[in-house]
Amino acid sequence: MSERAQNHPSSDTSRWNVMAVSYERWAEPLTVHFAREALGLAGCRAGERVLDVAAGTGALAVAAAEAGALVLATDFSPGMVGRLKERLAGFGGCEARVMDGQALEVEDGRFDASFSMFGVMMFPDFERGLSELVRATRGGGQVVVGAWVGQEGAGPSPLLGQALRKVFPETPPSPPTPGGMAVLGTAAGMEAALRKAGCTEVVVHAVESTWGGASVEGVMGDVEEMLGVMPQFAGLDGEGQGRVKGAFRELIAPYVGEDGAVRLPVQANVGVGRKAG
Numbered sequence: 001m002s003e004r005a006q007n008h009p010s011s012d013t014s015r016w017n018v019m020a021v022s023y024e025r026w027a028e029p030l031t032v033h034f035a036r037e038a039l040g041l042a043g044c045r046a047g048e049r050v051l052d053v054a055a056g057t058g059a060l061a062v063a064a065a066e067a068g069a070l071v072l073a074t075d076f077s078p079g080m081v082g083r084l085k086e087r088l089a090g091f092g093g094c095e096a097r098v099m100d101g102q103a104l105e106v107e108d109g110r111f112d113a114s115f116s117m118f119g120v121m122m123f124p125d126f127e128r129g130l131s132e133l134v135r136a137t138r139g140g141g142q143v144v145v146g147a148w149v150g151q152e153g154a155g156p157s158p159l160l161g162q163a164l165r166k167v168f169p170e171t172p173p174s175p176p177t178p179g180g181m182a183v184l185g186t187a188a189g190m191e192a193a194l195r196k197a198g199c200t201e202v203v204v205h206a207v208e209s210t211w212g213g214a215s216v217e218g219v220m221g222d223v224e225e226m227l228g229v230m231p232q233f234a235g236l237d238g239e240g241q242g243r244v245k246g247a248f249r250e251l252i253a254p255y256v257g258e259d260g261a262v263r264l265p266v267q268a269n270v271g272v273g274r275k276a277g
Contacts, residue, residue, distance in 0.1 A: 024057035024083060026222040030155050033209040034146050034268050035060035035117050041205060042142040043271050044069055048057040048112040051136055053101040053129070054119020057083045064115075066092040072106070074099035102128045116148035118268075126180025131195035139277035143199050147184035149267040152179040155211035156223055156248070158266065163247035164232055168240070190271040199273025207270050212255065212262035219262045223248060 004166040014102045035072060037062065040182035044050060046068025052061040053074050061073035066243055068097065070093035077098075099105055106231040114137045120129040133143050152158040183189040187204040194202045224245070233244060255264050 004109065007171055022225050023080075026225060028057060030209070030211045031059040031117060032063070032265065034207055034270065036063050037065055037207050038115060038117060038143050038146055038270050038272075039067065039142050039186045040184050041270060042113050042115070043206045044113055044142075049110060051104075051111040051114040051133070052105070053099075053114065053133060054122070055084055055096070055106070056080055056119075058087050060088050060115055060117050060164055061094075061096070065094045069113075070094060071109070072097065074101065074104070076100060083187075090095070091203055103131060104132045105134055106136050108135055109141075111137050111141060113137065113142040113144065113147075115144045117144075118148065121180040122178050123146040123180055124178075125160045125259045126178070126184065126231050127193065127197065129180075130193055134198040134275055137275045139275055141146040141275050143186065143194065143197070145190065145194065145271045147181065147271075148191060149180050149185050149206070149269060151185060154268065156219075156226060156252075158262070159248060159251045160223070160227065163244050163251055164230075166216075166237075166247045166251075167243045184269065184271070190269050194271050198276055200276045201208040202236075202271060202273040204269050204271045207268050208276075209268075210263040211266050212264055214261050216241075216249065216252065216256060216260070216262060218247065219252065220249060 044064060044067060048069050050064045050069040050071045054069060055061045055073035056074050057080055058073060061071050065071050065088055071088065071089065073096040075081050075084065075098065081096045081098045088094040088096055101119060102123055114133040116133060120126050122131040136145050140277040150158065152161055183193055190204050191202045212223065233241060252262055255262055257263060
């Protein structure tokens, strides 16, 4: 999931290297539900060869390994791959490698199923990324892609953007949304893109989950780390940052339950196709 588009604020590989452990803590609780759903939709079985592209810290790769699959997990961030190696170390036949998802260093047709959960959508050339997933998959194998519904991301991301604009209406616009997010964020766009890449029997599933935490304070702690990767926030002084965090706290208030937990609704498209041939 950590593969990122050029000229996007999250494209700084060194930043993601440093953030790998904290990313696992605050992002994986959001992505792991979708990863497990994707594995189930693909009917992944023990002994199958599985490719996970833009694997991040391993939400899907680890779940596939636990199910007995032989996993190759790739990411462009050495820090993410370092963490992947640690988590996959106890699973025979599984490995992690630094790799460009748009030019995979794997032979044609090697894998029974190839996945990219929230990764290909961020590639500078998402169509090339999809083509590489298909190329790496055997004929008749499964190709599975996940993308957030909506162009502002998922979980707290849309509210973080709203908080910045509320406090500082003159805030410069964020870098352009990667084209893959706009296309794959719709069911029709995802289906068309998978078919164009060489898949048949494409079905796009709407999968829902929530993001949050047991308390507002716990969520605010996680959000402070997330804000650190947003240039619009990092460039503010202490007073400005405090105002943005206060605005975000107000925006999450409607999502606080009677038990004090925060639950933001999240929806993603999970497209499953079969490689032709």
